[in-house]
Amino acid sequence: MCGIVAMFSRSSPVSPVLLENATRRLYHRGPDGQRRWISPDGRVALGHARLSIIDLTTGDQPISSEDGRKHIIVNGEFYDYEAIQRNLEGSGHYLRTRSDSEIALHLYEDLGIQCLHRLRGEFALVLWDENHRSLFAARDRFGIKPLFYAMHGETLYLASEVKALFAAGVPARWDAEAVAQATEFGSHQVRTLFDGIFQVPPGHYLIATDRHVELNQYWDFNYPRKDSASLYRSDKEYTAEFRHVLEDAVRLRLRADVPVGCYLSGGLDSCSVLGLAARHRSDPIRAFTLTFDRADYDEEKEAKEMAAKVHAEFFPIPIRQDDLADNFADAIHQSETFCFNAHGVAKYLLSRAVRDAGYKVVITGEGSDEILGGYAHFRRDMVLYNRDGQDSRESVALLEELERLNPVSRGLLLPHGTAKPLENVKRILGFVPSWIETFSARAAKMQPLWHADFLATYGSRESYHSLLSGIDVRGRLSGRDAVHQSLYLWSKTLLPGYILNMLGDRMEMAHSVEGRVPFLDHEVVEVLCSQPVHQKIHGMTEKYVLREAVRDVITETVYKRQKHPFLSPPATLNPKGKLSALVNDTLRGPVLGSIPFFDQKKVVALLDSLHTMDEGAQVANDQVLMILVSACVLQERFGLDSGAHPECRSAALAS
Secondary structure, X not given: OEEEEEEEEOOOOOOHHHHHHHHHOOHHHOOOOEEEEXXXXXXXXXXXXXXXXXXXXXXXXXXXXXXXXXEEEEEEEEOOHHHHHHHHHHOOOOOOOOOOOHHHXXXXXXXXXXHHHHOOEEEEEEEEEOOOOEEEEEEOOOOOOOOEEEEEOOEEEEEOOHHHHHHOOOOOEEOHHHHHHHHHXXXXXXXXXXXXXXXXXXXXXXXXXXXXXXXXXXXXXXXXEOOOXXXXXXXXXXXXXXXXXXXXXXXXXXXXXXXXXXXXOOOHHHHHHHHHHHOOOOOOOEEEEEEEOOHHHOOHHHHHHHHHHOOOEEEEEEEOHHHHHHHHHXXXXXXXXXXXXXXXXXXXXXXXXHXXXXXXXXXXXXOHHHHHOOOHHHHHHHHHHOOOOOOHHHXXXXXXXXXXXXXXXXXXXXXXXXXXXXXXXXXXXXOOOHHHHHHHXXXXXXXXXXXXXXXXXXXXXXXXHHHHHOOOHHHHHOOEOHHHHHHHHHHHOHHHHHHHHHOOHHHHHOOOOEEEOHHHOHHHHHHHHHOOHHHOEEOOEEOHHHHHHOHHHOOHHHHHOOOOOOOOOOHHHOOOOHHHHHHHHHHOOHHHHHOOOEOHHHHHHHHHHHHHOOHHHHHHHHHHHHHHHHHHHHHHHHOOXXXXXXXXOOOOOOO
């Protein structure tokens, strides 16, 4: 994993100083070396900050083709690359390095952009093709690795993080409409919180020439239609199919020239990864586990039992609310987005502990819930929209049980309070996914805190209009099972924009740690997409096919345990704690008053009323407060302006 920067000017030479500034700004992503390349005419520049994982001695970037006409920078990992190296050498290519990154360069020489279909892994890349005077950039299928772009003046800028674009000279300004959307549904496929700065969507590539810039899609989720003629197989066959492809994905991710550890909670996902990984290691794997000082959020007991089963080296990392408060601003600065819970800060601290222990690589369980229906709101969808003749009284009882067994999910993964009107969502989809209802209920708590001018501009807009406008509803959602539709929409928004950021890449790379996610191997996902919904949610048992596939390598406790979302204890439940003090001091201070989107008097009134609320309302409102404090951190760290800049394009590229 690394940090990458690219510049492509249509007219004048780019600035070597700005290229160096931007590359240096990504030092945390690549502390093992920084290199740059500028074309002879000065109009194209590539920068690379390296974290050496594979080929520690000769793997520096940018890498040039044999004829010196193509140059590439890569952030990420390609798996099963040795076989591709052998094939490339057999067909006459000369490899300058033994790194996995170089295979993309030569595959492009042979196949053009179709090379993307040969790449297996998590990656973002930029390649300059002198023969065609074109810049080719691409992002992996799920958005595991970030890639942002902006058109400022006559120059196209790309980088692994927004802060590098700021360092390159792109203005730092809020995008008011994107802020409104972020408080509604968390994240957008293309937009960021910053004016004129966009992200290459997962599964897309960008082509830029002197005359145009365009985005195109090369991969997407493909769930079967309910009326498809696919032949159903036995549970045993589905289980064996999934076990084979998942174990292969885990095995491939153990390959590194540095030690590989594992993140471990008490949940099914990380325990499955650890259990499968242990089968392919002769030495004990070190398992890093976060522990909390509030029982409802702590999983140390289950994790320790799992580590003992596979003879892993158990490495607990205790986190207290004081730790979350002390590191909150640094974590948000790395994420460059709003957070709903301080769990991202906990992951930031976890990655720091991993780095301090001498590890550069960890395997994680992220992405499992998004492909297997792990969250409580997916089970709610199953009850509401997959009844199959189920008695309505039984449905009510199941929903009540779901609420009772998932108290920490209230307001975050299950609805709390009254949602905003969602008639337009129901008209378009035919139903309202539970996660959208949940987020809309949070937005209903958020909008009363908006400044009057901001509310007048964005308050009356139809909920989720911008999200659904960017989705091929007829091609990808119509005729599919309701749970599959919910999974698809969640994977287009919260997965790349929040989970793989706040709980993945950005928190890991803040401390130069590479996270590998076998559940988001595209071969694993394609198998899961092809399997019927009852393999994801079987009755009220979530991730059914995974439980059965890994039962022999996990503890009985984990096998029987219901999904426990990874959350840190809310600040509102500990009003005398340091995190609560941080929230109060920040939201009563001058920074919030300088942000034009929120009414500070109304925010203070909410703070003053927290002590009158029951625990459920306090937990639900904690998300609102986290968003507001996040906004203050971004405002302070980046010095954001609120107006549109005339030289920054305010619309994303059409795909």
